Amino acid sequence: MPQPATPPATPATPALDVRHRLVDVPEGRIHLVEQGTGPLVLLVHGFPESWYSWRHQLPALAAAGYRAVAIDVRGYGRSSKPAEVEAYRMLAHVADNVAVVRALGEEHATVVGHDWGSTIAANTALLRPDVFTAVGMLSVPYAPRGGPRPTDAFAMMGGDEEFYVSYFQRPGRAEAEIEADVRGWLAGFYAGLSADTMPKESEGAAGSLFFVPEGGRLRDRFPQGVRPSWLTEADLDVYAGEFERTGMAGALGRYRNVDRDWSDLAAWDGAPIAQPSLFIGGGLDSSTTWMADAIAAFPHTLPGLVTSRVLDGCGHWIQQERPEEVNDMLTDWLEKTRS
Numbered sequence: 125m126p127q128p129a130t131p132p133a134t135p136a137t138p139a140l141d142v143r144h145r146l147v148d149v150p151e152g153r154i155h156l157v158e159q160g161t162g163p164l165v166l167l168v169h170g171f172p173e174s175w176y177s178w179r180h181q182l183p184a185l186a187a188a189g190y191r192a193v194a195i196d197v198r199g200y201g202r203s204s205k206p207a208e209v210e211a212y213r214m215l216a217h218v219a220d221n222v223a224v225v226r227a228l229g230e231e232h233a234t235v236v237g238h239d240w241g242s243t244i245a246a247n248t249a250l251l252r253p254d255v256f257t258a259v260g261m262l263s264v265p266y267a268p269r270g271g272p273r274p275t276d277a278f279a280m281m282g283g284d285e286e287f288y289v290s291y292f293q294r295p296g297r298a299e300a301e302i303e304a305d306v307r308g309w310l311a312g313f314y315a316g317l318s319a320d321t322m323p324k325e326s327e328g329a330a331g332s333l334f335f336v337p338e339g340g341r342l343r344d345r346f347p348q349g350v351r352p353s354w355l356t357e358a359d360l361d362v363y364a365g366e367f368e369r370t371g372m373a374g375a376l377g378r379y380r381n382v383d384r385d386w387s388d389l390a391a392w393d394g395a396p397i398a399q400p401s402l403f404i405g406g407g408l409d410s411s412t413t414w415m416a417d418a419i420a421a422f423p424h425t426l427p428g429l430v431t432s433r434v435l436d437g438c439g440h441w442i443q444q445e446r447p448e449e450v451n452d453m454l455t456d457w458l459e460k461t462r463s
Contacts (some may be wrong), residue, residue, distance in 0.1 A: 138424045142182060147227035149220045151211060152204025153274050156198040156224060160186025163462065164230045166221060167194040168248075171345075172310060172375050174201045176362050177238065179449035181454065188455040195224060195243065200375025201366050207296065212377030214385040217244045218251050225255055234458065236260035236402075239411075239442060240378050242343020247389070250397050260402040260454065264411045267418040268396070268425055269389040274382040283337040288342055292379040299372045301341050306372075307364035313345025314355055317440035319408050321350045335412065342417070354444045396424060400461040402431045404453055406438035406445070431457045 142159045154413075157175045157189060161181040168176040175194040178246070185192035196203040198220055199212055206212075221244070225233045235256045237245030242264040249259035271277065274289075282286040292298050304308045315321040316333045323333070333345050351360070369376070405412035412419070412434055422429050435446055443450045 128138075129157075130224060140179060140182065144192050146202070147224055149198075149223035149227075151203075151206055151216065151219075152198065154198065154204070154220055154224055156193050157182065157195075158193040158228075158414060159183060160190055160192050162189040162191050163458075164191045164225065165458065166194060166224065166233045166235045167192065168221070168235065168237035168244050169200070169239035170237070170241045171199060171378065172363070173239070173373070174363065174366055176359075177441075181443055181451060183400055184447075184451035185458075188458070190458065191228075192437045193224070193228065194436060195220075196243070196456075197378075198218065199377050201370070203269065204261075204372060205374040209380050210384060212374070213381045213388060214244065214247050215388050217378075218248045221248045222252055222255055231255070232257050233293055234258040234260070234461065235295075236454065238261070238262040239264055239440070244343045244445065248397050249401075250395060252268060253399060255313065256399065257400075258400040258458075260404075260457065261399060262404050262450070263409055263440055265403055265405065265414060265415050265418040265422070266397060266425055267391055267421075270394050273459060274386055278382075282319060282335045285337050287335045288336065288381055289382065291336045291342060293328070295373065295376075295380070298376055298411070301343060301400065302367075302372045307360065309343055309346075310363055310367065311351060311360055312343055312348070313354075314360075314441065315347045315350050316345070317409070317437035318352035319406070319437055319445060320355065320409065321347050321352045322439055350446070352439075352441070353406060354441065397425055397439040398428050400428045401426045401455070402432050402457045402461035403429070403433070404431075404442060405434045406440055407434050407436045408438060409440045409442070411440060428461055443458050 126262050130294050145156055146153045167178040175196050182192045198239040199205050235245040242261040246260050247264045248408045272449045278287045347370050404435045
């Protein structure tokens with residue numbers, strides 16, 4: 125049964141008319157925040173974030189007549205954090221999402237994700253179309269399983285430098301970098317991928333933030349002394365407070381399962397997602413530019429695509445950088461899939 129949970133005890137957390145709960149899932153519990161009544165919309169965040177990433181969408185979806193539920197993905201916030209790396213495989217996240225829907229007393233839901241949450245949402249819809257009737261993807265477009273083993277592909281990127289996903293593979297290495305200064309690391313990472321603070325082309329392509337020089341750290345190329353306009357000090361306190369409490373291993377577990385996912389999802393190689401779908405990307409986001417071929421393939425990979433937009437001048441943190449536009453597109457899309 126769903127259980128009440130104490131909201132995060134962070135004085136800087138803005139007041140939101142939401143309810144915090146803990147619900148049971150097969151391997152622990154998931155912390156969620158909900159607002160509104162109506163058809164269920166499950167919101168899944170990415171790295172390195174939390175349910176709080178959807179603070180602008182929760183009231184907007186509730187006002188539009190939906191039951192908006194934002195989760196802390198396993199490994200984050202107040203959700204369970206299994207010790208085993210394999211506990212963060214894609215199949216486990218899909219099972220969590222199904223269990224959350226059932227724990228909330230619902231039979232069906234729309235699932236919407238951002239960043240890693242977009243990939244989790246897409247695979248949740250792909251594997252469980254009986255539960256998830258529509259899927260929205262923010263920042264990271266759907267790309268069906270295929271190609272070479274992911275870590276082999278990543279190892280060939282960057283020349284003499286190391287791609288960030290490869291850098292994240294070895295347990296303990298990225299944790300040591302981030303946990304030494306969680307707040308400063310998060311501030312730099314958020315700034316490096318935000319439209320108003322990311323490095324300009326004259327200062328080096330934003331993509332260079334994703335590569336680590338030999339003997340260096342990922343943060344060595346983060347912007348210094350700037351904060352994105354969408355990120356208040358209070359917002360940063362919320363994010364940093366959670367990771368200072370939990371550490372980073374659970375959040376990094378998603379990256380450490382890319383090969384395991386590739387094996388687990390072999391039966392869905394190249395599979396399209398048939399349900400009504402939505403994609404919103406940022407024009408300045410490396411996820412959009414690097415994965416341009418995936419967007420071009422949407423007529424085949426997302427045959428139920430209803431809405432696809434790339435927002436000019438927007439970075440990676442799309443629902444926080446441009447909340448009003450994202451809210452309008454989400455509610456318009458939801459209404460189309462509802463009718």
